[in-house]
Amino acid sequence: MFHTAFLDLPALDGAAGTVDLPGSKSISNRVLLLAALSEGTTVVHDLLASDDTRVMLDALRQIGCTVDEAGSTVRITGLGGHAPRSPAKLFMGNAGTAMRPLTAALALLGGEFELSGVPRMHERPIGDLVQALRQLGCLIDYLGNDGYPPLRIAHVQGVPSLALTEPIRVRGDVSSQFLTALLMALPLAAGTQSIAVEVVGELISRPYIAITLQLLERFGIVVEHQNWQRFTIVAGSRYQSPGSVHVESDASSASYFIALGALTTSATGQKGIKIQGVGLDSIQGDIRFVEAARAMGAVVTGGPNWLQVERGAWPLKAIDLDCNHIPDAAMTLAVMALYAEGTTTLRNIASWRVKETDRIAAMATELRKLGATAEEGADYIRVTPPANVADWKAASIHTYDDHRVAMCFSLAAFNPARLPVRIEDPKCVAKTFPDYFEALFSVAQVETSHIPVICIDGPTASGKGTVAAAVAQRLGYRFLDSGAMYRITALAALRAGFAIDADHEARIATLAQTLPVRFEGGKVWLGSDDVTEAIRTEEAGMNASRVSALPAVRTALVDLQHSFQRLPGLVADGRDMGTVIFPGAPLKVFLTANAACRAERRYKQLISKGFPANIDDLRADLEARDARDTSRSVAPLKPAQDALVLDNSDLTIEQAVEKVLTWWQERQPFAASAQR
């Protein structure tokens, strides 16, 4: 996952390949709660690992369920009729699928609970659910604003006697989660009598209720319904664990890759995007996004657990669609509309206004930043793409702590104007798809020369590695420590018994070409040996300097260094990054510091690692190394013609990093809006 302040997506050319999607959020959190209410142990396979499931798991532990996690498999032993542990303060983050059903379930289980969330959760309505529970006789207080979390369930003396003879009335036109919450909680009270729930107003997002009913059935609860307006929980209902449950992949998450298949082709001749984990027979309502994508031109085929999507009509066809049945996935249509001919209208999406953010306003604002025309109404959005290629704008997309805004706007990186797109706060995807961008990059195609590279070259101990690693971390870019390649080659040569000299040049070069080197978790591996420490000594640096003067060795290491230029970008440090390896890089920095300063820094560095050091010897060594690096015939150390020189003798590390980042921002088309 990218924890950076923003993630810049370079203009992407195409996409092809296979993606495995994470588990469905809606199914994951429903299954967790149903398992918690059941008798027996449920093994949940392929559970989504995300912020929203995390808060649910934590809450279930707090109320006394036994929860064992092993990767994506979670084993839950439910309460099975026992009282939950109370009092408890439960933090629900911004997870509506946890807040609403848990409120209802805890109200019917008895005990004293406070449920709260992030500030946005405290703006998301829950009043209709609370009103329905109060109708029953439940004692629930608002701790902030009426109608919104945080709230308190005050059943210290146990569950009060409930008024179950009359149907419970609940609104269905604000959020279907209120009805889901009641349907999952009421079986706890349906031991001796049937309980009816009546929906007031039109039931929105009906497919989510269908998921609830299907999952309830798996946990032994039969719910009858008349025309989706009246639901009856049959007397004698009792939660019983089914033993094990598999969570299917998230159909809403599939929408981004369905869209990707619809709007891209592949330069390599590979055909389309294959999505694994969810198929045309999915129980999730958002699978009907496939119909909408087909209407826009996508060619979608599929089987029980997979989908295959290819571009059909191009440009895409504009649509006018009632999206009530696919509220979450419909956001993706708003971005697909950027690639359509004409105006796309998405209707009946009032629920967008009370989601993670006001999604209608958010989508309209961000689409406009890209150059589109977006008109918003109380329950619709109308999108007209930029009139001409030249009307597209490079935008910094604000994501409103809304995972879906972040994910669907990544699709704007395929714009015909070939402009980059900045996604602010990319980690918000953690709500449902923590590795979304990694999945996107695994199928996205871009000509390598278009992947941005920042080169930081300079003499020994000038701070290149430190600054480059920090810049890479701030941008979410990959990091290439090219010096390590020479250090490892020298080590491998010596271990193979080769002296580092011209006589052994060819053999060392052959060795370098097939170096079994891996950089993993901050460690450097040569085959199965951890050489992290061994290559950091001054002697190893000197050997590297000798080996790096052999032209054949330099040539042998070129491909390996180029292989680091991958999405979303690269920061490379060394001696010839800007002059030889990445001559087209858009930013080249030559980082220097005076010799005394560098010797002192290296001295402190070695001492702190427990290596013996003498500052005068160090200075002599680094000057010798610089002299050899500067005077060698191939790829000598020198600033590239277009490099910016930064003497950081009097700068702190952070100041040097900021300087490089500032230079980088100045080269970005959306620099100004990134300051918001």
Ligand SMILES: Nc1ncnc2c1ncn2[C@@H]1O[C@H](COP(=O)(O)OP(=O)(O)OP(=O)(O)O)[C@@H](O)[C@H]1O
């Ligand atoms: N601006 C700075 N102020 C103080 N210390 C710094 C600064 N920049 C780097 N250092 C420190 O100097 C030491 C050497 O830095 P670093 O290893 O990044 O240099 P380098 O140029 O990559 O060296 P080499 O060429 O040998 O790989 C490190 O301990 C680092 O923390």
Ligand SMILES: Nc1ccn([C@@H]2O[C@H](COP(=O)(O)O)[C@@H](O)[C@H]2O)c(=O)n1
């Ligand atoms: N691009 C590069 C990087 C390094 N070298 C040589 O390797 C030696 C070790 O590099 P460090 O950055 O890890 O100290 C260095 O002294 C150079 O001789 C190189 O030639 N080209």
